[in-house]
Amino acid sequence: MLAKSSTELVRQRNSALVLSALRRHGPLAHTELSDFTKLSSATVSVITADLERAQIIEKAEQQAASGRGRPRVLFSQRRDCGYLIVVVISSDAVQYSLVDYAGRLIDRFTEDRPQEVSGVGSFVASLRDALSRIVARSQLSRDKVLMISISSKGLVDASEPVLRWSPIFGRDEIDFAAVLRDEWPAKIILGNETLLVASALGRQEENRKGFDFRALAALSLGHSIGLGIVRRDDEGGHHISAPNFGHMMHVPGGGLCRCGARGCIEAYAGFYAMLRTAFDVPLDTIPAKFVPIAELDKIAASARHGGRRNQLAFRQAGLALGNGLSRVLSLHERMPIVITGPGVRYYDLLIEGIQEGLAESHVVRMEGMPELRVIVDEQTLVFEGHLNRALSIIDNDVVRRGASVVELRDQAV
Amino acid sequence: MLAKSSTELVRQRNSALVLSALRRHGPLAHTELSDFTKLSSATVSVITADLERAQIIEKAEQQAASGRGRPRVLFSQRRDCGYLIVVVISSDAVQYSLVDYAGRLIDRFTEDRPQEVSGVGSFVASLRDALSRIVARSQLSRDKVLMISISSKGLVDASEPVLRWSPIFGRDEIDFAAVLRDEWPAKIILGNETLLVASALGRQEENRKGFDFRALAALSLGHSIGLGIVRRDDEGGHHISAPNFGHMMHVPGGGLCRCGARGCIEAYAGFYAMLRTAFDVPLDTIPAKFVPIAELDKIAASARHGGRRNQLAFRQAGLALGNGLSRVLSLHERMPIVITGPGVRYYDLLIEGIQEGLAESHVVRMEGMPELRVIVDEQTLVFEGHLNRALSIIDNDVVRRGASVVELRDQAV
DNA sequence: CTAAATTTCTCGACTGTCGAGAAAAAAATC
DNA sequence: GATTTTTTTCTCGACAGTCGAGAAATTTAG
Structure with a gap:
């Protein structure tokens, strides 16, 4: 049975539409948003005002006026709205990247995975450690990390972030949600590496x-x-x-x-x-x-x-x-x-x-x-796929949390 | 890029929800509709009133009051809202069924397919003929037939009603839309037979x-x-x-x-x-x-x-x-x-x-x-699958034609 | 005949989108 | 420098949709 629809859902979808246009095309002005989303100018005004009030997007610095007429003001994601950690597990190393809400890379390091002691236990320990380290280096609090996006080769569960089988750990399953739940409030997602490559290619193709x-x-x-x-x-x-x-x-x-x-x-x-x-x-x-x-x-x-x-x-x-x-x-x-x-x-x-x-x-x-x-160049595609997938899920989550928006609005009145 | 959402779309979706509840559970009262769809009673009132005005559903005969309190009035599809022809092509015969909007079988006959002269041309001719016959026998006008749903074994195009390969006609393709377009205003859909079986089983399972x-x-x-x-x-x-x-x-x-x-x-x-x-x-x-x-x-x-x-x-x-x-x-x-x-x-x-x-x-x-x-019993499942698929597409089309509803409303005022 | 039970309908509040036009702001022109 | 033109953004009123609450309708029980 399908779920019912409502006016709030309409707003959610259209807000998500605005955010996704911003993702796809970079900073955009009011008029451009209206063009890309096919929403009326008035609707764009309301939505951008809401998102701005909720500290999700911001008006960019005045750009040099390029033509005549009133100069455009560009909207873009607030970079400090939240952060994403990307974990790419490959056979010989694990790459950790810290990315802000606008999709910009802030920090990155790679840890070699010792070939001999390749137990799940030691891997999880080093994962925990590295994740702590990457937020510490940028002096971020953990609850600013909205999502941890992990990829590996192998067989990934369709609905939960569980690695069912991998060339590295074999049948030793890893339930990343269970492993990280107590330390990280962030949402954990896991994807097969080639899935992310396909995702990146799909975006490019479109x-x-x-x-x-x-x-x-x-x-x-x-x-x-x-x-x-x-x-x-x-x-x-x-x-x-x-x-x-x-x-x-x-x-x-x-x-x-x-x-x-x-x-x-x-x-x-x-x-x-x-x-x-x-x-x-x-x-x-x-x-x-x-x-x-x-x-x-x-x-x-x-x-x-x-x-x-x-x-x-x-x-x-x-x-x-x-x-x-x-x-x-x-x-x-x-x-x-x-x-x-x-x-x-x-x-x-x-x-x-x-x-x-x-x-x-x-x-x-x-x-x-x-x-x-x-x-x-596969590596670039993998990372691109991570960003595609993770940021668009974050956008949808952020938009769904409409309650906070209402809260802020009430305070403003 | 996703399409924008609007309040009309909300109404469309929720109307479709009401119709699909009616499909799934048979005639329903106002309260039951509200329960199944999770829509508020007020919304159900507005939607049913609209659909009734558009002659898509009707209030059923007063049923014997079964408890105390105001007796329920059941809504059901108007059987004469439109008709569906189901064509099941199998290796040795073709079965034609005429079904009303409520999903009730009105007429059915089977034509043997001669094994020898199995050219596409003669098949199409007999198809045309049989379709004409089935509406004539029930004295229906052709434009009351909203959809012709065809199934065959073999390889079916994903988006168009074209039979790409079949055990019967081999690589001689049949484009059913092209063949029937000039004679029939109805929408033509084609499905692989086992696809329809799966569809019926999926519904049952759910x-x-x-x-x-x-x-x-x-x-x-x-x-x-x-x-x-x-x-x-x-x-x-x-x-x-x-x-x-x-x-x-x-x-x-x-x-x-x-x-x-x-x-x-x-x-x-x-x-x-x-x-x-x-x-x-x-x-x-x-x-x-x-x-x-x-x-x-x-x-x-x-x-x-x-x-x-x-x-x-x-x-x-x-x-x-x-x-x-x-x-x-x-x-x-x-x-x-x-x-x-x-x-x-x-x-x-x-x-x-x-x-x-x-x-x-x-x-x-x-x-x-x-x-x-x-x-x-595969045959029953095939027919059930036809009904599932065709009627739910018809419901969605009917709901999308909101213009006619508005028209009727204007006339009523 | 009245009270209770149950279902349906209606009203006002709220949220959402849209089109049109006002307001803002810079370049072009006189 | 003042005015006009052009472009962008903002605002207002109209309209569509959903919801909760309570009124209205209608039957059974006593």
Whole structure:
């Protein structure tokens, strides 16, 4: 059953609309807000006045008048309205970033994760410590931090910030909400890394191509394989999801995967899997935990000079990816695929297998080969995705807390 | 970018809420409407008055007063507000039903589809003819038909009523909107058959289990294999989709499928495929167009009495289904699977393979075996799904045409 | 016939959006 | 320098929508 609607909800939605226009286009004047949101000038006045009173946005400094007529006054987020901490967990390090409400980076540091003592307990301890440190360095009080946005590779719960499975901690689950609840009033969200990449790409795509954007998949190649899908619904919202692509079954009873199952896509297309094929190690060998990328570079170099066994490694990886992608396309609509992650450096060796793996399927025969694109810089996209997702959730929360606005208004009278 | 909100939209949404409560629970009194929708009594008064004025709902006959106090007056849809034609295309026949706005069946007939002359042209001609006939028999004018809801097996376009591929017409596409536009002012919608089954099951599930329903997959077994997925979003709406499951790749380069590709799930689990395995016919043999179910019954009987080759046919079909389902679960969340269609009569022979095919995968190892349920009566679900989908779209359209309401109000003054 | 119970309807208060026009403020013009 | 033009922002009144409270309607119980 759908929820009822009311005039307050209208205000909430339209306020959120104003904030999202500000996010998308930077500081905007009254008139521009009215243009972007299609709201009437009068409505924009009321909403901006409310938001200003609630200390969420502020009028920017008078800018140099650029034309004639009354000069514009720009609205922008109040940077001190609240803060966001972004935590990017990767296999060898954890990056912590402190960001203000306007999306500007204030502080950042990276902590190496020792390979040996990789228990969940010690990781959580260092997480707690680092989070304390990052607010201390900027002399912020904890309750000014509105959200902690965490990302990792692996399988993330759909509704709660729980890491179900990860290449780093395996089946040792981490419930970040439970871990941080007592120390941090902030909202905790967790996202699969490639999900965030997809989110960032979706935003870019919409800005670029306007309204013909429908859906897009991001495929991240590396030690593990990630997939993120972003789709635009009828009302213009973006739905993002992170399928468990790397561990989708490729060949029943096939090569042993890091996850303990057999025949996963990752067991053919992950870095360790390509190494395994190249060295002709039996497929049921327990996979190496970490593969120095230099190793793979050597294999790639050999393959590029005609080494058959090494070519085969990349070809099999490509086939696994192509077959898997064809299955994804069977279950969704046709969409462009953006390939990223450290593995794109072997794109020239993988592409043939990928295309062959795609070509055999019914969907591709019907609708043609999907558009394949390559983007090298994954890290920037991950961070962008964090900001997209976190700040837009914060905006919605902030707007929902209408009570505080009313409070302030009452005090003013 | 999201659309702006306004007070009219609030009214639209809440009117739709009232109509949907009426759909879900049958005729309701003022108080009950207020309870179900959580709208205040005053609001319900205004909305029902508007809808009554617009001749969309009506006050029912005074019912026998059941308690003391002022007796309730029940609101219900005006049956003559508009009509819906439901067209169910199956491999050997097409069923036409005429339904009024309250969802009551008025007329129904079935036309056999001759197997030999199965061109799109002759099919469209007989469709046109049958549609004309069904309104003529009830002496309805065509513009009272608000919607024609069509279903077929096969691949349906996501946004337009275009049949992209079907087991009946192959790659000969049918654009139902284009075909019927000149003769029918009605809105034309087309849905995959199993999508509608999923929709009906989703509705049932929500009514039964209340709010803990998250998602559900319907799997239809028969000559071809269909899958429908229904998911509840955060706001309580249902999203339904019909993946191209039957033609998802099972084994690269595997058995030849009716669609012309190789290795589709259907090429292992469709009726013709099971027959092929049972008779040990080479996998690249062009599949039989139609398989009399008595043939398969014989094979099943033999399998149940220990016939190894015949057992293998069902086992391989089960494996294909199980592997495919495991891939679906990898790409979505865990959800119960409801199996239906004529193939459920062989469920006892298939289940072992299905479970084995599921068991090997990462998701199932992680989250456990999904709940499997069997429902025999598929036809009823298909029709229910048609009504669900079509009538709720009609409700939304009717409510959106607020202009007419205003018009009528002006005339009344 | 009156009181109690129950449902429906109505009224005033409040919130929200919108269009039009007033007010503000800078550049252009005389 | 005063006036006009242009552009932007603000304000006011009209209108649409929801809500709570209580009045009105209508039946049963006693």
